[in-house]
Amino acid sequence: MAVIEVRNFKKNFGTKTIHEDVSFYVRKGECLGLVGGSGTGKSVLLRSLIGLEKSDGGSIQINDQEIVGFSEIQWLQIRKKVGYAFQGGALFDSMTVFENLAYPLLEHTELNKQQIKDKITQQLNDFGLNDTESLFPGELSGGMQKRVGLARAMMLEPEIILYDEPTAGLDPYNTKKIQDLILRLKAKGVTSILVTHDMPTAFAVCDKFAFLKDKRIIEQGTLAQLKDSPQSMINQFIEGIII
Amino acid sequence: MITTPSSTFKDWAEEQLYFLGGIVYLIRDCLREGFHRPFYWGLLADQIYLVGVRSMPLVLITAGSTGMVMALQYGLGLEKFGGKPYVPRLVASTILREMGPVFTSLMLAARVGAGIASEIGSMMVTQQIDAIRALGTSPIKRIVIPRILACLIVLPILAAFANLVGNIGGMLIGAYELNIDFQFYYQRVIETSNIMDYLAGFGKTFFFALFIAVPSCFYGLQVKNGTQEVGIATRKAVVASSLLILVGDFFLSKVFWIIEKWL
Numbered sequence: 058m059a060v061i062e063v064r065n066f067k068k069n070f071g072t073k074t075i076h077e078d079v080s081f082y083v084r085k086g087e088c089l090g091l092v093g094g095s096g097t098g099k100s101v102l103l104r105s106l107i108g109l110e111k112s113d114g115g116s117i118q119i120n121d122q123e124i125v126g127f128s129e130i131q132w133l134q135i136r137k138k139v140g141y142a143f144q145g146g147a148l149f150d151s152m153t154v155f156e157n158l159a160y161p162l163l164e165h166t167e168l169n170k171q172q173i174k175d176k177i178t179q180q181l182n183d184f185g186l187n188d189t190e191s192l193f194p195g196e197l198s199g200g201m202q203k204r205v206g207l208a209r210a211m212m213l214e215p216e217i218i219l220y221d222e223p224t225a226g227l228d229p230y231n232t233k234k235i236q237d238l239i240l241r242l243k244a245k246g247v248t249s250i251l252v253t254h255d256m257p258t259a260f261a262v263c264d265k266f267a268f269l270k271d272k273r274i275i276e277q278g279t280l281a282q283l284k285d286s287p288q289s290m291i292n293q294f295i296e297g298i299i300i
Numbered sequence: 301m302i303t304t305p306s307s308t309f310k311d312w313a314e315e316q317l318y319f320l321g322g323i324v325y326l327i328r329d330c331l332r333e334g335f336h337r338p339f340y341w342g343l344l345a346d347q348i349y350l351v352g353v354r355s356m357p358l359v360l361i362t363a364g365s366t367g368m369v370m371a372l373q374y375g376l377g378l379e380k381f382g383g384k385p386y387v388p389r390l391v392a393s394t395i396l397r398e399m400g401p402v403f404t405s406l407m408l409a410a411r412v413g414a415g416i417a418s419e420i421g422s423m424m425v426t427q428q429i430d431a432i433r434a435l436g437t438s439p440i441k442r443i444v445i446p447r448i449l450a451c452l453i454v455l456p457i458l459a460a461f462a463n464l465v466g467n468i469g470g471m472l473i474g475a476y477e478l479n480i481d482f483q484f485y486y487q488r489v490i491e492t493s494n495i496m497d498y499l500a501g502f503g504k505t506f507f508f509a510l511f512i513a514v515p516s517c518f519y520g521l522q523v524k525n526g527t528q529e530v531g532i533a534t535r536k537a538v539v540a541s542s543l544l545i546l547v548g549d550f551f552l553s554k555v556f557w558i559i560e561k562w563l
Contacts, residue, residue: 104430107433107434108433109430109433109434129329129433129438129440130332130333130438132433133436133437133438134436136433136434136435136436137436141431141434143427143430143431143434145426145427147426147427147428147430147431147434148428148431149428149431150426150428160435161435161436164338164435164436164437165436209435210434213436
C-alpha cells in the first residue's frame with residue numbers, strides 16, 4: 058500500500074512552471090531517492106509534501122488522505138506524523154540543543170520533564186551528540202547541526218521522514234553516520250524520501266529512485282532499472298558525469 | 301527596461317495594494333488562530349519584557365526632553381504677551397493628547413518595529429519559520445501574536461510613563477528657566493487638564509501598537525532570499541509604521557474630537 062502518493066502534481070512560481078504532471082508513490086517502509094540536476098525543484102517537491110509550498114494542481118495523498126487544499130490548521134495535524142530534516146538543520150538559534158529537541162515533545166505530547174529529559178538524552182546518544190545539550194546551534198559544526206536537525210525531526214517518531222540533502226557538505230565520516238541513521242530508521246519501518254546529489258548515499262539507503270528533469274519525473278524504478286534506462290543522461294548522472 | 305513616471309507609479313501602487321492585502325490576511329490569520337489553544341503565555345511575557353522594559357529608558361529620555369523643549373518654546377513665545385501662566389496647560393495638554401503617545405510610538409517603531417522585522421526576516425532566511433511549521437506548530441501563534449499582544453499591552457503603559465515624565469520635564473524648565481513656581485505649575489496642570497485629554501492620547505496608543513507590530517511582522521514574513529532582504533524589510537517596516545502613526549494620528553485626533561463633542 059502506498060503511504061505517499063503524488064499524482065499529476067503541478068507547481069508554479071509566478072509565471073514560471075517548476076513542476077507539471079509529477080507522479081510517484083512510496084510504499085510503507087520504503088525509501089525513495091528523489092534525484093536530478095540542480096534547480097529541477099526537488100526541494101520544492103519535498104516541501105510541498107508537508108505544505109510548506111502550496112500545490113497548483115494535482116493530488117498528494119498521505120495514508121490515503123488527500124492533502125492538497127488543506128488549510129494551515131489542517132496541515133498542523135499532518136506535520137505531526139511527518140518529520141522533515143532541513144538541509145541546514147533549521148535549528149532555533151535562540152534555543153539550546155536540548156530546547157530544540159524538547160520543542161516537539163512540549164508541543165505535542167503530555168510527557169513530564171523527566172520523561173522529556175530521558176528521551177532527549179537517549180536521542181542525543183543515538184545520534185552521537187553526547188554533551189551537546191547545553192550548546193547553542195552557533196556553537197556546533199555543520200555536521201552536528203544537521204544531526205541535531207535530524208534528531209529533532211524524529212523526536213515524535215514520525216511514520217514518514219523527508220530528508221532534504223542530509224549529507225550535503227559533510228565529510229565522509231559524518232556522511233556515513235547520517236547513512237547509518239537513515240538505515241536504522243528504515244529498519245524500524247519508517248517511510249522516507251531522500252533528496253540528494255550524493256549518489257553513494259542514495260545507493261546505500263534508497264530502495265528506488267525518481268529522476269526529475271524538465272519539470273517532470275522522466276524515469277523511476279530501482280537502481281538496476283535506472284541503469285537500464287534508454288535515457289543516457291540518467292546513466293551519466295548516476296555515474297557522476299556532469300549533464 | 302525604461303522606467304517612466306507611469307510605470308514607477310504603477311509599481312508603487314501595486315506594492316501598496318500588496319501591503320494592504322497582506323496586512324488584511326495577517327490580521328485574519330491572527331484572529332482565526334488566536335482564540336484556539338495552545339496559548340503561549342511565556343512567549344508573551346518575554347515579548348512584554350523586550351518591548352516594554354527594555355524600551356523604557358529610550359521612551360523616558362525622549363518624553364523628558366520633549367516636555368522640556370515644549371515648555372521652553374511655549375514660555376519664550378508667550379512671555380512677550382504675558383502668557384507664561386498658560387504654559388503648564390499648553391504643555392500638559394499637548395503631551396497628553398499628542399506628544400506622549402506619538403513620540404513613544406515613533407520610538408517604539410524605530411526600536412521594536414525594526415527588531416521585529418529583522419528577527420522574523422532572519423528566521424525566514426535560516427528556515428526557522430519553516431521549521432516551526434514543519435514541526436506542527438504555527439508561526440502566527442508563536443511569533444506574530446505574542447509580538448502584537450505585547451505591543452498592545454505595553455504601549456499604553458509606556459505612553460502613561462512618557463506623559464508623566466514629559467510633564468515633569470516641563471515643570472522643571474518652568475521652574476528653573478521661566479520662573480514659574482512648582483506649586484503653581486502643578487496646580488495649573490491638575491486644574492486645567494481633564495480626563496478626556498488623557499483618554500484621547502491613551503485611546504490612540506492601541507491603534508499605534510497595531511501600526512507598529514502588524515506591518516513589522518508582515519515585512520519580516522515577506523523575506524525570502526538572503527540577508528539583503530532582511531535589511532530592506534527592516535527599513536520598510538520602520539517607514540510604514542512611522543507613516544501610519546503620523547498620518548493615522550491626524551485622523552484619530554479628529555475621531556476623538558468628534559467623540560468628545562458627542563459626549
